Amino acid sequence: MKFNSDRLAPSFRRTLIGAAVLAFTSASAFAVQPFVVKDIRVEGIQRTEAGTVFSYLPVRVGETFSDDKSVSTIKALYATGIFKDVRLEVDGNVLVVIVEERPAIAKVDFTGTHEFEKDMLVKALKDIGVGEAKTFDKATTDRAEQELKKQYLSRGLYGVKITTTVTPMERNRVGITFAVDEGEISRIKQINIVGNKVFKDSELRKELSLNTSTWLSWYTKADQYSKTKLTGDIEALKSFYLDRGYVEMNVDSTQVSISPDKKDIYLTINITEGEKYNVSDIKFEGEMFGREDELRQLVLLKKGEVYSGARLTATNKLITDRLGTFGYAFANVNANPEVNREKREVAFTFFIDPGKRAYVRHMNIQGNTTTRDEVIRREFRQFESSWYDANKIKLSRDRVDRLGYFKEVTIDTPEAQGTSDQVDVNLTVEEKPTGNFQIGGAFSQAEKFSLSASVQQANFAGSGNTVGIELNTSKYSRTIAFSQTNPYYTDDGVSQSYELYLRTFEPPAVNIGAYSIKQKGGRVSWGVPFSEVDTVFFGIGLENAKVTTDETSPSFYQKYVANLGGPASGVGTVSSNSVPLTVAWGRDSRDSAVTPTLGRYQRANLELDLIGDSKYYRLVYEHQWYRPITTWATLALKGEFDFGHGIGDRPYPIFKNFYAGGIGSVRGYYSSSLGYLDPSNGDALGGSSRLIGNAELQFPFPGQGKDRSLRWFAFMDGGQVYQEGQKMRLGELRFSTGLGVSWISPVGPLKLSYAKPLNSLPSDRLERFQFQMGTGF
Numbered sequence: 143m144k145f146n147s148d149r150l151a152p153s154f155r156r157t158l159i160g161a162a163v164l165a166f167t168s169a170s171a172f173a174v175q176p177f178v179v180k181d182i183r184v185e186g187i188q189r190t191e192a193g194t195v196f197s198y199l200p201v202r203v204g205e206t207f208s209d210d211k212s213v214s215t216i217k218a219l220y221a222t223g224i225f226k227d228v229r230l231e232v233d234g235n236v237l238v239v240i241v242e243e244r245p246a247i248a249k250v251d252f253t254g255t256h257e258f259e260k261d262m263l264v265k266a267l268k269d270i271g272v273g274e275a276k277t278f279d280k281a282t283t284d285r286a287e288q289e290l291k292k293q294y295l296s297r298g299l300y301g302v303k304i305t306t307t308v309t310p311m312e313r314n315r316v317g318i319t320f321a322v323d324e325g326e327i328s329r330i331k332q333i334n335i336v337g338n339k340v341f342k343d344s345e346l347r348k349e350l351s352l353n354t355s356t357w358l359s360w361y362t363k364a365d366q367y368s369k370t371k372l373t374g375d376i377e378a379l380k381s382f383y384l385d386r387g388y389v390e391m392n393v394d395s396t397q398v399s400i401s402p403d404k405k406d407i408y409l410t411i412n413i414t415e416g417e418k419y420n421v422s423d424i425k426f427e428g429e430m431f432g433r434e435d436e437l438r439q440l441v442l443l444k445k446g447e448v449y450s451g452a453r454l455t456a457t458n459k460l461i462t463d464r465l466g467t468f469g470y471a472f473a474n475v476n477a478n479p480e481v482n483r484e485k486r487e488v489a490f491t492f493f494i495d496p497g498k499r500a501y502v503r504h505m506n507i508q509g510n511t512t513t514r515d516e517v518i519r520r521e522f523r524q525f526e527s528s529w530y531d532a533n534k535i536k537l538s539r540d541r542v543d544r545l546g547y548f549k550e551v552t553i554d555t556p557e558a559q560g561t562s563d564q565v566d567v568n569l570t571v572e573e574k575p576t577g578n579f580q581i582g583g584a585f586s587q588a589e590k591f592s593l594s595a596s597v598q599q600a601n602f603a604g605s606g607n608t609v610g611i612e613l614n615t616s617k618y619s620r621t622i623a624f625s626q627t628n629p630y631y632t633d634d635g636v637s638q639s640y641e642l643y644l645r646t647f648e649p650p651a652v653n654i655g656a657y658s659i660k661q662k663g664g665r666v667s668w669g670v671p672f673s674e675v676d677t678v679f680f681g682i683g684l685e686n687a688k689v690t691t692d693e694t695s696p697s698f699y700q701k702y703v704a705n706l707g708g709p710a711s712g713v714g715t716v717s718s719n720s721v722p723l724t725v726a727w728g729r730d731s732r733d734s735a736v737t738p739t740l741g742r743y744q745r746a747n748l749e750l751d752l753i754g755d756s757k758y759y760r761l762v763y764e765h766q767w768y769r770p771i772t773t774w775a776t777l778a779l780k781g782e783f784d785f786g787h788g789i790g791d792r793p794y795p796i797f798k799n800f801y802a803g804g805i806g807s808v809r810g811y812y813s814s815s816l817g818y819l820d821p822s823n824g825d826a827l828g829g830s831s832r833l834i835g836n837a838e839l840q841f842p843f844p845g846q847g848k849d850r851s852l853r854w855f856a857f858m859d860g861g862q863v864y865q866e867g868q869k870m871r872l873g874e875l876r877f878s879t880g881l882g883v884s885w886i887s888p889v890g891p892l893k894l895s896y897a898k899p900l901n902s903l904p905s906d907r908l909e910r911f912q913f914q915m916g917t918g919f
Contacts, residue, residue, distance in 0.1 A: 176208040180235040188243055188314050190224055195239060198222055207237060215239070224277055245278040248315040254322040257297055263290070263320075278316050283308070290320060298366030301325030301404040329365045330354050331406035337394070337413040341382075349382045350375040352409065367407045372396065376411070383415065384451030389481060389488055390416035419449045422487035428494035431468075437461055437494070449488055457492075465496050466532030471555060471565050472497035500530040503564040509571040510604075517606035518542055518571070520630060523674065530555070530565055537674060542569065546735040547601045549574040549851065549886065574736075574886070606630065612643075620646040629669075637669035639681075647797075657695040659797045660688045667724060679726040679747075687756070687797050690715045696820035698827050702796050706755070718795070720754035736886060737851065738768045739776045757789040760798055771839075778838040778855075786830040787866060794866045799828030801863060803876075805912040807834050808861040810878035810897030812907035817863025819905060826907075829863035833870055836860075840884075851886035857895070877901055880910075 179201060184192045198221075200214040201207055212230055219228045219241065227242035250273055252260050267273060272286040287306050294302040303323040308316050330352060335343050347353070351371050353364040376393050383391035397410040421443050426434050440460040442453040458475045465473035473496045480489040505526050507518050521541040524534040535553060543551040550572040558564035602609040612623040623643035631638035642664040648657070667681025689706075691699050691713055700712025708716035725748045732741035743766040750759045767779045788794040803826075804813030815826045840855040858879045864870050882895035894913045902908060 176206045177232075177235060179203055179205055179207045179237050182237045182239065183233075184239045184241070186241045186243070189246060190241075190243060194224075195219070195241065199239070201237070223279065243314060245310070245314050245316040247272065247274055247276045247278050247318060248311050249274060249317045251317070251319045252322060253319065254324060257294065257299065257324055266293075272318065278308070278318075283318060287320065290322075294322075294324065296368060296370075298327045298329065298363075298368070298407075299324050300328040300400055300407075326405055327366060328400060328404055328407050329359075330367055330409060331401075332408050334408070334410045335413065336410060338415060340388075340415055340418075346379060346382070349378045351378070367398065367409070372398070372409070379411070379413065381451060384449075385453075387418040387420065387448040387450070388416050389419045389449060389479070390414075392416070417483070417486050419481070419486050419488045421445055421447055421449050421490070422482065422485070423489040425489070425491040426494065427491055429496050430494055431496075437464065437492075440464060441492075443490065454490070461492065461494065463532050465494075466530065468496075469499040469501075469529035469531065470496040471500035471530040471532075472557070498563045501564050502526055502528060502530050502567055503558045503561070504566045506566060506568045507571070508568065510573060512573055512604040513547055513571070513601060513606070514604045517545075517547075517601070517604065518569070520635075521545065524567060535567060538567075539569065540731075540733050540741075541674070542571065544730060544732060544735040545601075545606070547574070547606075548572055549736075551734075610641075619648070631668070635671045637677075638666070639669075640664065640666040656692055657699045658690045660690075661797060662686055665722070665724075669728075675729050675731045677728045679724065679728065681724040681726075683720075683722045683724070685720050685722065685754075686717065687720070687795065688715055688717045689797065696825050696827055698818075698820060699796060702793055705793050718755040720751045720756040720758075720795070722749050722751045722754075724749050732766075732768060737853070738766075738778075739770050740768055742767050752789070755792075756795045756798075757792040758786060758794050758798065759789065760784075760786040774842060776840045778836075778840055780834075780836040782832070782834040784832040794830045796827075799830065799863075800832035801826070801828045802832055802834060802861045803907075804909070805893065805895060805914045807836075808859045808876055808878055809857065809880060809882075809895045809912055810859070810899040810908060810910060811876060811902070812909050813912075815907040816861065816876055818865045818868070827865075829868070830866040831864045831868075831870060832861070833864075833872075833875065834859075834861040852883075853885075854881065854883045856881055857897075859897070876906065 180203065182196070182199065182201075182203060184195045187195065198218045200218055201211045205211075215230065216228050219225055219239070224244060225241045226244045229240040231238040231240060250264055250267060252263055255263065264273065267286045267290070268276070270286055270289060271279070271282045283306060287304055291302060291304055294304075302325050305321040305323075307319045307321065309319070310316055331354065333347060333350070333352065333354060335346050338346060351364060352367065352375055353359075355365040356362075359365040376396070379393060380391060392414045394412040394414055396412070397408075399408045399410075400406070401408075423445060424438070424441055424443060426437065430437060440457060442457045442460075443450065454477055458477060461475045462473050465475075473494070475495075476493045477490045478493060480491070482488070502524060503526065505519070505522060505524065507515055510518060522538045523541070524531055524538050535555065539551055539553045542548070548571040551569070553567065553569045555565045555567050558566050599610065600608045606629055608625070608627040610623065610625040612621055612625070621643065623641060623645075625639065625641035625643075627637060627639040629635070629637045643662065645659075645661045647659045663683060663685030665681055665683030665685075667679055669677045669679045671677045689699065689703055689708075691703050693713055695713070697712075702712075703714060703716045704710055704712040706716045706718060708714050727744075727746045729742065729744040732738040732743055743764075745762070745764045747762040748759065749762075751757055762782070762784045764782045765780070769777050771777050784800050786794050786798055786800070801814035801817070802808055803811035803816040808816060814828065817829045817832075818827050819825065820827055836857065836859050838855045838857045840853050843852050843854060856879075858877065860875045860877045862870075862875045864874075877900040878897040879900060880895055880897035882893060884894075885892045892913070894911075896911050898910065899906070899908055
């Protein structure tokens with residue numbers, strides 16, 4: 143620091159020089175002659191405004207400048223991080239502040255980066271202070287380089303080398319370039335587990351997410367070491383032993399070593415298994431409100447059985463949840479073990495502290511930008527200013543998720559600020575597009591490529607109403623329909639739906655016989671909820687159907703035309719009117735309507751026409767069942783039984799026939815091709831009854847975390863269609879198996895499948911690859 147002033151003696155200048163050197167010490171004090179500052183001048187600034195410098199100065203014009211003020215001034219300006227050097231000079235009674243600014247970062251660039259996208263790296267480094275328009279600081283840049291290297295190490299690139307180049311530019315700016323030599327990925331060469339006697343190495347390695355290289359490692363990246371993964375694997379090993387009774391199992395140490403060329407990693411996990419323990423007794427202590435017997439029924443551990451850590455954890459959760467249904471949101475349940483090493487037994491005492499009974503203060507909704515609050519709030523079963531009920535809160539979340547309007551629905555219950563007996567319930571949704579352009583297609587040798595499409599809008603304008611304008615076209619069908627569903631036609635949840643439609647169906651090109659079916663009509667129905675998961679539907683419709691045949695039409699269709707009052711030859715057109723009455727029951731306990739992993743969906747429907755020309759009844763029953771079999775796999779089962787029959791001497795309407803084959807029923811077979819074939823030309827004609835069964839084992843894609851929008855699945859299908867009066871023989875079912883992918887894409891659900899028919903006949907039409915957008919499982 144330099145001071146120039148004729149008013150100041152040399153001893154005073156030396157004193158200020160000493161003050162600059164010791165500016166960041168607090169022990170030195172110098173006796174100088176103060177003076178009154180008449181003006182302050184700032185020199186050396188290029189990008190920084192003078193006002194910014196003034197705002198940091200601890201001295202103002204008209205104040206007395208002293209040695210203490212000089213120290214404070216230098217400290218304040220250096221603390222901003224903007225300046226590389228600060229000097230103070232005096233010109234008369236004018237204090238001159240001379241600064242040298244640190245360079246500004248003009249650009250940040252990367253070379254040699256393949257593992258990470260550049261945009262992501264630029265954003266990440268900017269968050270820690272290295273980015274365009276930021277002040278350049280060597281220490282911060284060094285930290286950024288170390289953080290960048292750390293990210294590469296987390297991906298298994300232990301041979302990474304990073305060279306940072308700082309290039310001066312005009313106007314006191316610099317450009318920073320990180321040159322990255324990623325090297326080769328270090329892969330796990332060997333995993334050793336030491337100390338295990340009861341369980342084999344191969345059995346324990348199945349519990350680890352880390353693994354040596356396999357043919358799928360390019361995708362799973364399980365052979366890339368990660369400290370986080372290793373920590374998770376240690377916990378997985380402990381859980382494995384605890385679930386099998388080894389209470390005192392311990393992971394003593396882990397060693398990670400890398401080869402000199404940094405290509406191979408060797409892991410060693412040292413464990414002590416201990417002894418297997420059985421459960422000797424279960425006791426309860428604490429406040430149970432006279433419900434000990436009820437709580438005891440929730441205990442999954444049984445006397446005399448092998449101890450299981452998973453069952454103990456589940457028991458704690460069940461008891462906590464049960465107390466939550468009585469309003470005790472902050473209940474605490476701890477199981478205290480008493481180990482008897484001689485008998486190899488362990489007894490547990492469950493200490494129950496229910497805490498204070500809690501009220502719900504506010505029910506908050508977040509994330510809905512289109513859907514109105516009332517559409518979500520009317521699904522709540524937990525209410526504000528009432529006792530906290532864990533079951534009602536979960537039910538509220540599930541009901542909102544079953545609306546199908548949201549990609550994700552989460553709920554949390556934080557303690558209300560400033561209270562000890564109130565909680566807030568925060569429900570957060572992530573909306574997804576509800577306007578669907580649905581498209582489906584398949585590839586076969588006969589048809590090559592077929593396509594169908596439709597348009598529909600659910601949650602119209604965020605109202606919760608579904609408005610459909612369906613325009614569906616394919617090679618053999620046309621549909622124009624308008625429909626609307628109001629799920630809350632009345633305030634107590636009675637729904638109303640109506641539909642107007644015009645449908646035309648002609649056989650696919652693979653059929654030899656020609657015919658057409660034209661239907662026009664409408665229907666209206668109401669749904670009355672009888673429980674949280676059960677709804678009964680009532681409806682009435684009016685429909686006109688025309689069936690037209692020619693000489694090439696299947697004899698089955700010609701016979702129908704003749705029997706319904708058409709030309710005796712069966713060649714021509716017959717028209718019929720029907721007034722179908724419908725009664726249906728539905729039960730939906732799934733945790734999600736879009737990507738369910740738990741619960742059931744059931745539907746039973748009776749359609750009956752006693753008034754119109756086409757007297758018939760039609761029964762449909764569908765059952766879907768979902769259950770997680772591991773933390774990452776879900777088993778989905780679906781069954782459907784359909785049956786129709788004519789009443790009196792009337793034949794069952796052929797335009798009400800059921801069909802099977804294709805995605806949604808039996809994959810691997812051409813759409814609607816199964817069942818009775820016309821004896822004259824082999825055309826598939828559908829039938830009055832149908833039996834369908836599907837099983838899917840669904841898995842998330844690696845790296846998706848909790849995101850269930852993208853999954854792959856293995857499946858097995860079976861099904862068949864039967865004519866009126868034909869017995870439903872299980873031996874005639876067609877089966878297929880295969881693999882597929884489902885994705886909740888931005889334009890709607892997408893499902894791809896590749897199937898192999900298991901018992902096809904030469905007369906069956908096969909399609910191995912099929913896809914569909916806009917329809918779930």
